[in-house]
Amino acid sequence: MTEKYEGNAVAIGILALQGAFAEHQTALQKLSLTRKIEVILVRTVEDLDRCDALIIPGGESTTIALLARLSGVLQPLRDFVLKKPVWGTCAGAILLSQTVEGAKKGGQELLGGMSISIARNGWGSQVESFEADLDVAGLRDAERPFTGIFIRAPVVLTLAPSPDDPPIEVVARLSSDLLPEGFTSEDSANDPKTFVALRQGRHLLTTFHPELTQDNRFHDYFVRVCVFPATQ
Numbered sequence: 604m605t606e607k608y609e610g611n612a613v614a615i616g617i618l619a620l621q622g623a624f625a626e627h628q629t630a631l632q633k634l635s636l637t638r639k640i641e642v643i644l645v646r647t648v649e650d651l652d653r654c655d656a657l658i659i660p661g662g663e664s665t666t667i668a669l670l671a672r673l674s675g676v677l678q679p680l681r682d683f684v685l686k687k688p689v690w691g692t693c694a695g696a697i698l699l700s701q702t703v704e705g706a707k708k709g710g711q712e713l714l715g716g717m718s719i720s721i722a723r724n725g726w727g728s729q730v731e732s733f734e735a736d737l738d739v740a741g742l743r744d745a746e747r748p749f750t751g752i753f754i755r756a757p758v759v760l761t762l763a764p765s766p767d768d769p770p771i772e773v774v775a776r777l778s779s780d781l782l783p784e785g786f787t788s789e790d791s792a793n794d795p796k797t798f799v800a801l802r803q804g805r806h807l808l809t810t811f812h813p814e815l816t817q818d819n820r821f822h823d824y825f826v827r828v829c830v831f832p833a834t835q
């Protein structure tokens with residue numbers, strides 16, 4: 604009998620405390636890959652310990668952080684981020700950042716992992732939600748635009764890798780003419796506010812919600828580019 608898959612199975616966790624974790628699960632399960640993956644909904648340290656990589660979904664970053672603290676997984680998550688690939692979408696992107704602006708009173712606990720600063724709800728109340736077609740060269744079938752769904756999305760403010768950090772790659776950017784009013788700048792092409800997907804080493808951050816489309820090419824990207832090379 605011929606083996607369908609190469610190598611060992613890879614366990615990909617989805618932090619399932621709050622937010623759009625079920626949608627990520629569906630998207631992962633529909634991937635067609637050369638290696639077998641096992642999808643784990645993570646609610647406890649024991650769940651996290653079984654994972655080779657993790658997705659932190661969109662939702663409310665303050666709620667996710669609070670529930671993580673109450674479940675005893677906040678510090679284990681911080682340790683995980685130092686060692687294994689993590690992808691944060693929207694609220695998850697906030698949690699993966701080094702610093703955040705616009706945190707609620709009482710502050711915002713972060714995991715870190717990506718050397719950037721980010722603004723919560725950075726588009727302001729006027730542009731709470733919008734969709735934009737993104738050209739993403741790293742995706743399979745790259746000539747087909749990816750529909751970015753932005754819901755009270757954070758905005759990347761600065762990239763600040765220190766010399767020892769892996770470089771940050773801009774995986775997707777908003778075309779500058781799609782930037783909301785008041786967001787245009789003289790050098791929009793290099794303005795971090797246009798950066799909506801970033802990769803730093805094995806970590807991926809998207810300020811939009813790939814799991815809310817039927818298009819799982821970002822899930823494919825994370826698994827192929829960030830997870831598989833880290834789990835040979």
Ligand SMILES: NC(=O)CC[C@H](N)C(=O)O
Pocket residue numbers: 660661662663664665692693694695697723724754755756757
């Ligand atoms: N769609 C989202 O994940 C919104 C993120 C939310 N604004 C937060 O600060 O956590």
